[in-house]
Amino acid sequence: MELIEETPYRFRIDRHGEMRVPGVVFVSRTLLPHPDQDRSLDQVAQVATLPGIVSASYAMPDMHWGYGFPIGGVAATDVHADGVVSPGGVGFDISCGVRLLAADLDRHEFARVCDQVMNGLDRAIPRGVGRGAVWSLSGSDELDRVLRGGARYAVAQGHGVQRDLDRCEDGGAVADADPTQVSQRAVERGLGQVGSLGSGNHFLEVQAVEEVYDDQVASAFGLRPGQVCVMIHCGSRGLGHQICTDHVRVMEKAMTRYGIHVPDRQLACAPVSSPEAQAYLGAMAAAANYARANRQVLGEAAAAVFRAATGCGLDLVYDISHNLAKIEEHEVGGERRTLCVHRKGATRALPPGHRALPADLSAAGQPVLIPGSMGTASYVLAGVPGGGAFHSTCHGAGRVQSRHQAAKTVRANNLLRELGQQGIAVRGASRRGLVEEAPVAYKDVSEVVATAEGAGLCRTIARLRPLGVVKG
Secondary structure, rough: OOOEEOOOEEEEEOOOOOOOEEEEOOOOOOOOOOOOOOHHHHHHHHHHOOOOEEEEEEEEEEOOOOOOOOEEEEEEEOOOOOHHHHHHHHHOOOOOOEEEEEEEEEEHHHHHHHHHHHHHHHHHHHOOOOOOOOOOOHHHHHHHHHHHHHHHHHHHEEEOOOOHHHOOOOHHEEEEEEOOHHHHHHHHHHHHOOOOOOOOEEEEEEEEEEEEOOOOHHHOOOOOOOEEEEEEOOHHHHHHHHHHHHHHHHHHOOOOOOOOOOOOOOOEEEEEOOOOHHHHHHHHHHHHHHHHHHHHHHHHHHHHHHHHHHOOOEEEEEEEOOEEEEEEEEEEEEEEEEEEEEEEOOOOOOOOOOOOOOHOOOOOOOEEOOOOOOOOOEEEEEEOOOOOOHEEEOOOOOEOOOOHHHHHHHHHHHHHHHHOOOOOOOEOOOHHHHHHHHHHEEHHHHHHHHHHOOOOOOOOEEEEEEEEEEOO
């Protein structure tokens, strides 16, 4: 497979075999995946075979191998031209995303209460596989209300304020959620996990704004140099995983009925208008609402710890997902078309003036939240006019080592010592969980961000430095 360099930040895979559109990879030469270790470029080409796909099969600078789609993959299909939806284009952690909250506190003030805050967060934030939750739901009826109402329902129950919804993607809840398409097994897995981090690369991190690149936009977002922030990265937990598992099985069986052939069974799909696709989209939206409520409740738990330790709370900067399929209107070939846009490990980056932005962010563009690996910087970006890939950009650093490889090469004691020397307080649920997420297992997030900006997908607003991390 030939990879053609169009610019230093954009490579092309020409159509070949069953590809319906080309592949476009936003990446630098340094960030290109090694074909002997990571077959995500093959996945870009395979995604390009999906029925109804338009423009190109895209991949972001943090791309790496995933289930069906590469992580960092973006693809849109035409809803009215036999376009399909594929659960592999969303992934198992539906609506996994990032929430950033800002404190009226300077990093030097935080130093005096660091232990108190970190110990409070250690006690208040449930994490790890299948462990507890901040919000104890009364039963499946209340879970149904969470699946329909997301963060809006959480706020209505006293877990937050209206501004939280104003600064959350989709106003805190995805429309068209259909909990009747969520299996009983998914319900059982979700009942006890609303307000929990989970494990893997999910975390809650206390950070400081280390550098601001655009004072005006940063101010609109609610950020200033030296300010303490809290970043939360998590998703829909076991409920979302089960929904993906259930609906992949349904679509695998349905493809024959619709005459669909895909090169990889992990790309199982169905026409957007089909009953199978509508069932998946309804269940996916329900899982997205669960994820929004999950991050909302975790944010409130963190705010309570801050109030107790410092006397100040936390204000939401933004909450954005990076694993979702959305029905959107975009111009393709000079014509407005209704598309199903899959973003898997990719963040929507709306430009200034977009109608979906809240009024106070319209002039600035949408905040884009990019977490680094543990111990490295994170970034706040903004959408730009003319941004490519259906207004999409990267979502994080992107793995270069599997968790198993990282666990074999990193020693927990050495990692903790290195983080301590950087002034980062660590509260981990397990030593294994820490070494699996060591910085060596990830790409250089600064280069990922620079590449995304160089490709014209976004622009950099601020860099955040970690002060303390809570992990599963």
